[in-house]
Amino acid sequence: MDIRHLRYFKAVSDCGSFTRAAEQLHIAQPALSMAIRKLEAELELTLLHRRDRRVRLTDEGQRLYLHAQRMVQASEDAKLEMAELKGLQRGEVRVGVSSMLGSYYFPPVFMAFRQQYPQLTLSVTDAGTDRLRQLLLNGELDLAVIVDEDCPSELQAERFLSEQMLVTCGQDHPFATQHSIRSEDFFAQDLLLFKEGFFHRKVVERMARDGGFKPRISVETNLITLIKTMVSQGFGVSTLLPMVIDKTDNLITRSFAQPVWLHLSLAWRKDGYLSQANRTFADFMLGKR
Incomplete structure (x- = not known):
């Protein structure tokens, strides 16, 4: 058994949720789910009951959990001791x-x-x-x-x-009523963008170059809060990663008609x-x- 799979299994068991376990482990939830399925396939046993976004251990899962606790702890102890031997104290x-x-x-x-x-x-x-x-x-x-x-x-x-870049606009912007946004419509708007050299800006520049568009840049800034505030008040649109958008920002996000991914x-x-x-x-x- 892969010790990482046991560590993931223990985290899901402790959190009672794949979502919370993925956040704790700092991995994508699909990757976590796949690892657990591989562990179950290897053992030919069902380890977790999955119901209503909550998970609980099966009888077999409870037995494995006891072993996983000991093995994960032993792994962490071994890594710490070896790190000290290799001079990783500082x-x-x-x-x-x-x-x-x-x-x-x-x-x-x-x-x-x-x-x-x-x-x-x-x-x-x-x-x-x-x-x-x-x-x-x-x-x-x-x-x-x-x-x-x-x-x-x-x-x-x-x-x-890998994160999808989303068109970001205010709640009263015409884009808010659309399911997805075409590149030509995006580049017809006043744009609030990061300054040159930042990955956010490079993605937009690549899109413009590939589509033959000339961006109408109204504001250049690396201040994310400023971009979000001005966009929410109707002073143009932008494109941001989902991780920076909060419910309190009063912003609408839409995918591009041809989804744009940042790797x-x-x-x-x-x-x-x-x-x-x-x-x-x-x-x-x-x-x-």
């Missing part, structure tokens, strides 16, 4: 992220990492994807989050997040030395720890 992780991800995606990731590795220091740089890529190539950063399509041959990258990867230099601390963070981020 070290610095130098990682670069965008302001949007730094504000909305990474806080729980960083907190979970610090809780598991309190002896390691996190040094976080906030910049656009172009700047982060350059800092990485220059050796000023050890790890950075970049857009997949921006990965040069000198970098090794592993995808950790983000954690990258590092192929020929550079990646310290044990940085390898630990990379493995943690990519679900290998």
